[in-house]
Amino acid sequence: MTQGFGLSATARLALLQRLSKRKEEKGPAPGAARAFRELPGQRDMELIREAASALGLENPFFRPHEGVASATTRIGNREVINYGSYNYLGLNGDARVQAAAQAAIARHGVSASASRMVSGERPVHGELEAAIAAHYGVDAALAFVSGHATNVTVLGHLMGPRDLILQDAAIHNSAAEGARLSGARRIAFAHNDWRAAERELGAARRGARRALIVIEGHYSMDGDIPDLPRFIEMARRHDAWLMVDEAHGMGVVGATGHGIHEHCGVDAREVDIWMGTFSKTLSGCGGYIAGNADLVAWLKHSAPGFVYSVGMAPALAAAALESLRILAAEPERVARLQANSTLFLRLAKEAGLDTGTSAGFAIVPVIVGSSVGAARLSQALFDRGINVQPILYPAVPDSSARLRFFLSSEHTEAQIRQTVAALRAVMSGTQQAELAR
Known part of the structure; x- marks a missing residue:
């Protein structure tokens, strides 16, 4: 599998064998579908989807938001803290x-x-x-x-x-x-x-x-x-x-x-x-x-x-x-955004998280180091009521796979502290080992 998705050689081989068996069970695709399957990157995309399914990972992309996506949003009839939109100053919905x-x-x-x-x-x-x-x-x-x-x-x-x-x-x-x-x-x-x-x-x-x-x-x-x-x-x-x-x-x-x-x-x-x-x-x-x-x-x-x-x-x-x-x-909106971003970056660094070269304006990555790890971390946070998207291979090298947090002027200090605490908890101890498996 491309870049191994952060899996060990043994785990990768086992997964490939499972996916190969699934493919054999499906049988060959008809002519037109087979031709579309040959489009550049199509097979890699299919393999990624099947690998995620085999690993029990939900698709974190294309989740429908049921209202205005700001510091919070509703996904699946549930309100979550949101770090997945560019609504930096909270003006979408004003x-x-x-x-x-x-x-x-x-x-x-x-x-x-x-x-x-x-x-x-x-x-x-x-x-x-x-x-x-x-x-x-x-x-x-x-x-x-x-x-x-x-x-x-x-x-x-x-x-x-x-x-x-x-x-x-x-x-x-x-x-x-x-x-x-x-x-x-x-x-x-x-x-x-x-x-x-x-x-x-x-x-x-x-x-x-x-x-x-x-x-x-x-x-x-x-x-x-x-x-x-x-x-x-x-x-x-x-x-x-x-x-x-x-x-x-x-x-x-x-x-x-x-x-x-x-x-x-x-x-x-x-x-x-x-x-x-x-x-x-x-x-x-x-x-x-x-x-x-x-x-x-x-x-x-x-x-x-x-x-x-x-x-x-x-x-x-x-x-x-x-x-x-x-x-x-209202330049105070900019000041609130920058204060929130600075706080998030400081707390993340104090928690020992890898935030790369972020300047702490509105975008703070948390680099996980494997696509599987980033996908699992995103899902674990979503289960805890926090929406943040993983950036996976091939968008970045597998070793640079990450979560990318978009801060806004509307986030509260309590939400930011809750998020970093959840990150630290999910990535610590045995849970961190599980994420990287």
Whole structure:
């Protein structure tokens, strides 16, 4: 089995024998089903599902939430402490945000019904873009219907085969896919290592027409942040553009939630391209690019993911705009979030848990060291009324399998202490040995 799922060689062999016997009992699949089963990764996925079933593990993914997922949520008609959503400032479900969305539906209906260029433009789109640009203090911004598609279409459209993209090894899939689509030469540097990035850029820049460095302002897997001034200096020295993905930084990093540039004391105009999403702090769905007016105008009239895509639903744009207004008016939400995250990180470290390189802003991983161990730990916590998702191979190496805790401003100190105590209890003594088996 791929990477062994944290099992010993003996246990792995026994499991493979059981799965092989099951497969023989099923018999061959018909033609079409057999062809679909040959799709890349399909067999691995099937093996993972069957292995989890054989080990008595529930599927922790796609659990339906029966209400607003905030610090708590209802799953299976049971209220649990929730660390599985990006509702960082508790604005998803806020009455003011809901009212803004409802007003937009009453005025414009549910859908934009067309590409904004054709006939899908609504006043709220421009208002949201102006507010995003003002948030960063840059010329302009452009809203896209999908956060993932924002990176894919912008990177795929902006760069080309004669260009160079230098990306952090932990960059989000959307940026990696956009870079691949562009046809540019792609070089990944060791995560958060600006010195490694400098070496790679210095060696490769001369042969490229244009160069772009892509980093995140707050990394979603590890919860750490980059040394932004170093990357700005590097970009200027090598005549490169710098793009920062702030999907998990907006409303989270910086004293008032303005992001990594506020945290580092840097003028946002020093970054050439800001990217972010509306689906986390801002309670909507979609993505944005903010920066230079010429860049934004060019994307607005030529980026395939904007020109040929339906516009963002007016209700989502209105929800994001109202969330952005609340963020500006109530910075105490950011302070509560950061205090909660700092407390969780401190207690986890005191409990001897491996939290990796987390900076303690909103994302704290607890690295378990095996996919089976992480899945079992997630299930054990769920049984205790705590919802947190495992990150398993192949999303991360099996030795880095983990639970990933997303904190919010709405978590209470009691909930955080209860969670870390449960983690310590489940991972201690014989239970820890059971998790790693």
